[in-house]
Amino acid sequence: MSSRRIKEKEIQALAPLGNMTALENEHVIALDGIAVIVHPENSLSTLKKSQIRDIFAGKITD
Numbered sequence: 001m002s003s004r005r006i007k008e009k010e011i012q013a014l015a016p017l018g019n020m021t022a023l024e025n026e027h028v029i030a031l032d033g034i035a036v037i038v039h040p041e042n043s044l045s046t047l048k049k050s051q052i053r054d055i056f057a058g059k060i061t062d
Helices: 008-013 049-056
Strands: none
Touching: none
């Protein structure tokens, strides 16, 4: 199970088990989600999706 697409190296290693890129071999079992929760006294009142992305990517650190 993985939260990403299969890598080429993995496709080759698993080839004896069948075609790992075929639709019948891929099953979505969950979707990821993020809840952004801050303290009520935080002076920041809004964030854009791009800012949240940059925070989680480590581009924004303060």
